Amino acid sequence: MTNARSPRRPRITRSAVATSAALSVLALGACGTDDNGGGGAGDGDGTLAVTASFYPMAFLAERVGGDHVDVTTLTSPGVDPHDLELSPRQVGALGESDAILYIAGLQPAVDDAIEQSGVEHVAEVMSFVSTTPETEDGADQGDEDHADEDDHGHGDDDHGHDHGGEDHAEDDHGHDHGGEDHAEDDHGHDHADEDDHGHGDEDHDHGDDDHGHDGHHHDHDHGDGDPHLWLDPLTFAVAADGVADTLAEADPDNAEDYRKNAADLADELRVLDEEFEEGLANRETDTIITTHAAFGYLAERYGLREEAIAGLDPESEPSGARMRELHDVAERDEVSTVFFEVLASDAMAATLAEDLGLETDVLDPVEGITDASRGDDYFAVMRANLEALQKALRTDA
Secondary structure, three states, rough: OOOOOOOOOOOOOOHHHHHHHHOOOOOOHHHHHHHHHHOOOOOOOOOEEEEEEOOHHHHHHHHHHHEEEEEEEEEOOOOOOOOOOOOHHHHHHHHHOOOOEOOOOOOHHHHHHHHHHHHOOEEHHHHHOOOOOHHHHHOOOOOOOOOOOOOOOOOOOEEEEOOOOOOOHOOOOOOOOOEEOOOEEEOOOOOOOOOOOOOOOOOOOOOOOOOOOOOOOOOOOOOOOOOOOOOHHHHHHHHHHHHHHHHHHOOOOHHHHHHHHHHHHEEEEHHHHHHHHHHHHOOOEEEEEOOOOOHHHHHHOOOOOOEEEOOOOOOOEEEEEHHHHHHHHHHOOOOOOOEOOOOOOOOHHHHHHHHHEEEEEEOOOOOOOOOOOOOOOOHHHHHHHHHHHHHHOOOOO
């Protein structure tokens, strides 16, 4: 059984035409920017002008940047970030940024505009974590080789990730961040021969297990994978460190503050991770059925099995065969709930749930915050997600 997870393929939308026209405006405007590639210090008040592609990037920028940044978000509340179309004004203003945060491939219009922007300090946040759960064709989302592990215990493993430039020997994660020496634990999991996304033979009583994986994802091929890294709190903490480095490069005078803010955020994210670990212990099933394949990071971190109706593109339509397969999955794994999202249509989830006599509920990928969101920031929505998962998976928490 494999998840219906297909690589997201670029779509030609009106944004491609609008962006093409706007880039000519940006190219002319870029001639007037200063040497750091941005438009100077924010609004002239000494703050750093940071542009974030959508909510999770804006959240990082605001929490890590603190009072030193003025953050602009390209994706308005209520807009599905996958469908973002940039106006010529937005594209032109992008070139005035001191720093930009985005995830490559998620929003093609943003990728094109950044390429032409001339901004020097650009944080492609996925590069800070180096790995993603793969989609169906790559088939590594959530299926680690646990032959040498005990109940997800990663305490002594070597993560072997490649990231950035400092000696982090003290953090025991062995992540080589593009020059950092993290050589203490070995997390190189072998995924080459895995095929089923289930963890059926694993013991998922996480109450006593020691993940020892302070935020670094297992060794998956990046490829055309799931970009929703922020749904794993520990991976999101790693991303925060990378953002701190980017802001420090753009604004060295406040580098210490950026790194302290990132460390404080990481502490909060570790608390959230512990809440998920404890809250999802002793569940009756590992399987979640979702509208689109957005929850690979969350599923992998907590040993869940995501079965998505559609692929990474929330607008893709499932085949009849896939719907029949999900009927079998729901019956076999005693699934009680089909999850849908705030920013996307619930039609597919409602149809499947009605056919099977199941409930529906919201599992929010936290791509944006609206009045309909079950919380007013990342942490509140993630805790609402935990409550929804506890109910659907029938935990004893």
